[in-house]
Amino acid sequence: MGSLTPLQQEIRRLAKENDTVILAHNYQPPEIQAIADYIGDSFGLCQQAQHIEEETILFCGVRFMAETAAILNPTKRVLIPDLKARCPMAAQLPPKLIREAKQKHPDVPVVLYVNTTAEAKAEADVVCTSSNLCTILQALNTNPVIFGPDGNMAEYARHICGYDIIPIPDHGFCHVHVTFSFDPQTLAWKQEHPDAKLLVHPECGWNIQEQADFIGSTGQMLQYARDSSASTFIICTEVDLVTRMQREIPGKQFIPALDYAVCKAMKKLTLEKIKASLVHNQYPVTVAKPVADKARSAIQRMLDLSSPKD
Ligand code: SF4
Structure with missing residues (x-):
């Protein structure tokens, strides 16, 4: 990463003064990744959030991620x-929808993708991310499993992990x-x-997954590209993972399969808003204790099941 602009330097100074750690998802734009203390995928961000000692966590991502940090580290x-x-x-x-599915299938565990609200997570037996779905299903080792909301990850669970899925909703x-599934350019x-x-x-979509050399989370794709002896990679995910790869792995070529695959929700954040956030302590993300306590046990179960065993 090159040198910081005056605004980026001011953000770093304010973060230090305010005892604040800045976490950023891989889909944040390069100018925001440059001022982050940690950049990662949802799983990596969960692990980080749990052990932060600074007083404040400034989350550069989408709301469910900030909620997850608030649930995992409730004193911050x-x-x-x-x-x-x-x-x-x-x-x-x-x-x-989750409560209805549980009523209909009372003995079936509920596995929820981390891309859910805190209230949804509070209904789950265990949470997963795109990096550990198979690990979680193997640990539960039961068929079928209620899973949501992403229908394409449900396909991944069926084809790659080998488990039967009851999807909620029907087509998330x-x-x-x-x-990527609909543009022939992919x-x-x-x-x-x-x-x-x-x-x-x-x-x-599964039609793209089945053509893949590697399927994984953004963090796993980054690691695969680092470790691989190949020199060219076609990347099917949000474009700013590709800009991170281009920046951090010199000498290899990274092609965004679709250069318009941009998550507008992630791009709501700007350096100006981050500075305002540090100056005015805005906007606090809180989760009501009864919801947070239930959601925490589903997230903690994921962290426990995903950690390497001796
Ligand atoms: S809309 Fe954005 S944050 Fe939500 S799953 Fe898609 S890329 Fe991720």
């Missing part, structure tokens, strides 16, 4: 610079990742670059 103040930064997929699974999706790159590795996020 959690801020998000724009309250409108909300993942549309998280809104597709209201808690009522991320509008950014489904576009797979046309592979013909242009036959030696390139196709790296695919499991929120993409």
Whole structure:
């Protein structure tokens, strides 16, 4: 990362003065990644959030991520610079739908993708991220499982992890990742670059996942690209993971499969809003204790089941 602009330097100074740690998701733009203390995928951010010692966590991501940080580290103040930064997929699974599914299938465990509201997580037996869905299902080792909200991750669970899924809702999706399924350019790159590795996020449709050389979370894709002996990679996820790869892994070529795969919710945040957040302590993200306590046990179960065993 090059040198910081005066505004970025001011943000870093304010963060230090205010005893604040800045966490950023891989889908944040480069100028925000540059001022973060930690950049990662949802799972990595959960792990970080749990052990932060600073007084305040400023979360550069979408609201469910900031909520997860507030749930995991309830004594800290959690801020998000724009309250409108909300993942549309998280809104597709209201808690009522989960309660109905539990009534219909009383002995079936509920596994929820981390891209859900705190109230939804409070209804879950265990949470998962795109990096650990198979690990969680293998640990539960029961069929079927109620899973939501992403229908493409449900396909991943069926085909890759080998488990039967009862999806809630019927067709949940991320509008950014489904576009890869419908634009012929996604797979046309592979013909242009036959030696390139196709790296695919499991929120993409199964028709793209089944062509992949590797399916994983943004953090796992980054690691795969670092470790691989290949020199060219076609990336099926949000464009700013690609800008991070281009920046951090010199000497290799990273092609965004669709350069318009942009998550507008993630892009609500700007450096100006982050500065305002630090100056005015805005906007606090809180979760009511009864909800947070239940959601925490589902998130903690994920962390426990995902940690390496001796
Ligand atoms: S990329 Fe999709 S799932 Fe991720 S935050 Fe944006 S809308 Fe939500």
